[in-house]
Amino acid sequence: MTSTPGEWDIVTSVGITALGVAAARAIETHREEPLVSDPYAARFVRAAKPPNPMPTTPAEAAALVDHEGLWVLNSAYMAVRTRFFDDYFRRATDDGVRQAVILAAGLDSRAFRLDWPQGTAIYEVDQPKVLEFKQEVLDEQGATARGTRRTVPVDLRDNWSAALLDAGFVPDEPTAWLAEGLLPYLPPEAEQLLLDTIDKYSGPGSWLSVEQPIDMARMLDDAQVGDVATQWGVDIRSLIHDDARPDAKDTLRSLGWEIVDECAADVARRYGRNLDEELDRMFAVSRYVIGRRAAQ
Secondary structure (H helix, E strand, O other): OOOOOOOOOOOOHHHHHHHHHHHHHHHHHOOOOOOOOOOOHHHHHHHHOOOOOOOOOHHHHHHOHHHHHHHHHHHHHHHHHHHHHHHHHHHHHHOOOOEEEEEOOOOOOHHHHOOOOOOOEEEEEEOHHHHHHHHHHHHHOOOOOOOEEEEEEOOOOOOHHHHHHHOOOOOOOOOEEEEOOOHHHOOHHHHHHHHHHHHHOOOOOOEEEEEEEOOHHHHHOOHHHHHHHHHHOOOHHHOOOOOOOOOHHHHHHHOOOEEEEEEHHHHHHHOOOOOOHHHHHHHOOEEEEEEEOOOO
């Protein structure tokens, strides 16, 4: 068990992990036949000026000889994860959902990357300093959202649902919720409260997707975690909660959601990615869960 600092910016604590994810998306964007294309990811990394340089292309990653393995694994995993949740939003909007909430949005650029149907509102919930940095970079690039983007600067450990409502969220309408890379940073009671709150504010026909860690102890023992501490200047072990808890999918089923889930390794293979032994071990620690509340 661990504790997370009260607040952070983009180069400290949980914030710098979002920057590492953006760097991974940037690397994938510059590969041949990428699973995702994010034109903003590299710009976020360069603007942040992290304490230790983060690569944004495969060539830059290869130049970091002592840490190349970290970035190969990180970019491979994040490419699959990002594509899966991109496709999740496409499925939800194809089903008629016109309201999306991205929890702990970090440097997520889906409001600008995805083709949202007309009339879709996208809410991004995260720490004020993280969203402020993100907005500055987007403004410098003249970025235009492809839907109605609404930022909700609030700590998820505070009364975030009230802030979401104040931003214009309509709880009676079907919503597509996303908790990507969030659950490991929450203690069990906070995860339960998060899922209960989502359930409370989900109208009929709503969707929810989460990244479900299934072997945190194994992940935290991996040598790559120590490499992250060296490269990013943050000890991931101090941020992650590995306390025993029910699986999110079981909690959601108990709340009446229809659930399907898939191992991240199987998702990678479905997208045509071949996994060597090291990659397979990394992908094996997560499952991607999609829940749907029946329409009335």
